[in-house]
Amino acid sequence: MRQAGRYLPEYRRIRERTTFLELCKTPELAAEVTVQPVDILGVDAAIVFADILLLLEAMGAELRFEAGDGPRFPAPVRTAADVDRLRRPDVEAALGYVFSTIRAARRSLDGRVPLIGFAGSPWTLAAYLVEGAASTSFPHLLAWSYADPAGLRRLLDRIADATLDYLRGQIDAGAQAIQIFDTWGGLLAARRWDALARPSLERILEGLPAGVPRIVYVRDGSHLLETLGGLPAEVLSIDWRVPLSEARRRTGGRKALQGNLDPCALLGSIAAIRDETARVLSEGAGGPHIVNLGHGILPQTPVENARAFVAFAQGVS
């Protein structure tokens, strides 16, 4: 879960020399920050350093990251004509830097731990693209979903096609598992998630080559657990709101679960981190469990706290 990042001094040193987008697009640096958490924290997998919104830029949407402001699309997509202007990218030409990062990270990891590739879900990418920026309520997106669901589905399908090209490219380059992040699916009631967010997500999951584990994360999706249990994916990643024992029951016990330590717990004492980790391990014990945070690590996390969590989870401390 966003292992690399602002909490690592080694990352900040690199960021002093470059912008976020430049870092994503410079494979030797992106590979270096991809591998940092493995070297510094001892985690058991790496996830490629990239951003879910890069694909939309490759589809022709202008993307800006402004300091303190988060991502912005100055020309949001809100009409059928806007959708028509999005292209299906030649991912090798437009996103080859991600594939190069993956190849470089694989070389640097040299078989120590597996490397995970990733993408945003079509619903989540559409959320940013339609709204033009992050939001807490995404009124333009949701208004479109009520006023013209077929038009919005056309956008979602177009994003799904491009995503599938992009993820196949990541796998060809060496990604050994794929995680899909549905950051904003939790805005929808289950009935609407099934109708709006699910079809394009399933198209991606079903289109991936066999043998590559598929991980799906839906943030704030505790009301969606029953329907998530039926997704064509091997692993469901669960945020911190629901205990893994309940998540296992409500997803039908068919999936490996990933999660679900509250990232804020890493801001407490080492003793509290030990207790929380023990609780998550115990709640996850009813089936396959990949220990992880329930959401991205916070920038103010002390490195020694992140390291303590990893050590407790591995049972080496």
Added chain:
Amino acid sequence: MRQAGRYLPEYRRIRERTTFLELCKTPELAAEVTVQPVDILGVDAAIVFADILLLLEAMGAELRFEAGDGPRFPAPVRTAADVDRLRRPDVEAALGYVFSTIRAARRSLDGRVPLIGFAGSPWTLAAYLVEGAASTSFPHLLAWSYADPAGLRRLLDRIADATLDYLRGQIDAGAQAIQIFDTWGGLLAARRWDALARPSLERILEGLPAGVPRIVYVRDGSHLLETLGGLPAEVLSIDWRVPLSEARRRTGGRKALQGNLDPCALLGSIAAIRDETARVLSEGAGGPHIVNLGHGILPQTPVENARAFVAFAQGVS
């Protein structure tokens, strides 16, 4: 749910002459916008026009509403010494304008519909006060909750004491029911909500005079339904994420339910609003149900759509 507001031209005309805080503090105007939705939409109750954060200002925290920015506390409360500086206000002196608004609105309503008073939950007020502004993740608040839960509970208790004075004053002035808004309780897993948010909330609910219906709204609280079912309150207000039939089952069937039309549905067509309203009515049919939105009305809502929802719910159209 925030009935009055920016979507009403009658409200915007008043706001052209005054700031948001001045409007809250001018009883004749605040009473006018309190009654507007009854006259314009035909709703079956009014809710006093005020803001949950006014109480914190009365406790000594400087509060600013800046255009486009939402509320801000320039001096956030983050230490025991900060908590000590908060005072238990003389609510008559500090918040008498709210009580005057209630008296004026009761006169203007003249028995047509009941008037609801309200407050924020201590957890939600603390969220804004500790963070200093709205946030999507509230890292300062949650870090405090892990590092020093007893210190944070002292803040919550202090807010609860003041809230109880404030709500008793609203009831004395003529409020006929009380709604408590827990906007940020959904950030917490149930175990943590019970430990952190629940005790101060229960103290308020149990301290209110008998005979005044108590309504509790927890936004994004679908993972909390089982524990919410045990609250000392007559009504639970449910956001749009979970069908009322499921909410009724998971809260134990002991409460009246309020909600839960998705506010974004009011941005669609009149036919879609009719369908959504019919669905909510049908899902709520297993027990007492107060038809309402699942969250505040959006500023871009067409007035005729809000009016159509009210008419469909009342069965007059």
